[in-house]
Amino acid sequence: MRASRLPFPKFFRGTAMSPEQGAFRALADPTRREILKHLSRSDMTIAEVADLFDVTRGAIKKHLVILEQGQLISVEAKGRERLNRLRPHGLKAATDWLSYFDRFWDDKLAALGQVIDAANSTKKDNDNE
Amino acid sequence: MRASRLPFPKFFRGTAMSPEQGAFRALADPTRREILKHLSRSDMTIAEVADLFDVTRGAIKKHLVILEQGQLISVEAKGRERLNRLRPHGLKAATDWLSYFDRFWDDKLAALGQVIDAANSTKKDNDNE
DNA sequence: CAGATGTGATACCTTTTGGTATCGCATCAA
DNA sequence: TTGATGCGATACCAAAAGGTATCACATCTG
Known part of the structure; x- marks a missing residue:
């Protein structure tokens, strides 16, 4: 029977997702990222959003x-x-x-980040987290 | 037969993913985000990563x-x-x-963004409503 | 009112994801 | 050489994702 087709994934039914989990889950789909860009220009109804894509209203509704x-x-x-x-x-x-992760990909910021790290923990970087 | 269990999703077999698609797909899973934080501290073998989590090596390998x-x-x-x-x-x-989207969530940056927009397109840009 | 329309809610389908268990191979250590 | 051990590769499974089609319902509009 599979308890089929429940409206939310198990980890979200009942308790809350972490904010970044919800955001990253939503951002993982290219259609949803496009929708966000469109909504940044103006608010839209479901039908208006659906007109911009080649999928049905139902699919757009799920994305929303x-x-x-x-x-x-x-x-x-x-x-x-x-x-x-x-x-x-x-x-x-x-x-x-x-x-x-900014300090890791931006070389200029990396130097700054290391300076800050050194200043913040003059002894060593023990267990951060 | 479903052409079952191919190693890559269809949209990635053959052609390349957009960089942000690959990044956001990878970031959508909390375990993978944790792995990234661990790897930011030191490089690790698969077994070392797997020891930090409660799943099998196989699962960690797939995440990697x-x-x-x-x-x-x-x-x-x-x-x-x-x-x-x-x-x-x-x-x-x-x-x-x-x-x-920075200009939309940071009010201070929003003002700056609008100034920049105005400067960049003093003539056109009237396509929103 | 009666009809058109925007939406919500389902039911159903296929593919992808995240996981396990297992086998085999290469490589390291004794 | 003989084991142990890291890994790769499969095969398999349940669940989630992304999609369609359809129906019911509320709400506008003639």
Whole structure:
């Protein structure tokens, strides 16, 4: 029977996802990333979003639900329609997570990061985390 | 027969993924994000990574393959072992993609972004509503 | 009112993901 | 040489993801 087709993955039914988990899950799909770019220009109903892609409204609706679960958009009932609006602060969860690695990919920042590390722990880098 | 269990998803067999697609796909899993943090501290063999988690080596190996496909790590054969090393520049693909939205979530940057937009397109740009 | 329309909710399908267990091979150590 | 040990490679499984089609319902509009 597979307890089939429940609306949420197990790890999200009942408890909350970490903010960066929701954000990264939502960002993993290219269609959803495109939707975000469109919503950054203007709020849109489901039908308006669906018109921009080659998939059905149902598929777009599912993408929007995942974006909403990831706190990347908010949805406002507006008469018969529902307006999807970018919630840009949600992306900050992903940006913040990634910022940990800034020192590693930017050579200029790397030098700075090492200076800061040295200053913060003049003895050694023990167990960070 | 389902052409079952091919090593790569269809969109990656044959052609290349966009850099941000590979990065975001890899980042979508919490175990992989943790692996990246560990690798930022030191290079590790598969067995060493697997010891940090409660899953089998096989599962960790699959995660490392996805991280490698996303250009987030590189793997160097070292005798009988294989050393997995963070490739931090790969994360820049995700950071770059997200930077488009900086102006939306940081109010201080928003003002700056609008100034820049205005300066860059004092004439056109009236396509939003 | 009656019809058109935007949406929600299902049911169902295929593919991908994340996991296990297992086998075989190369390489290191005794 | 003979084991141990890291890994690669499969085969297999359950669940999640991404999609379609369809129906019901609320809400606009003539």
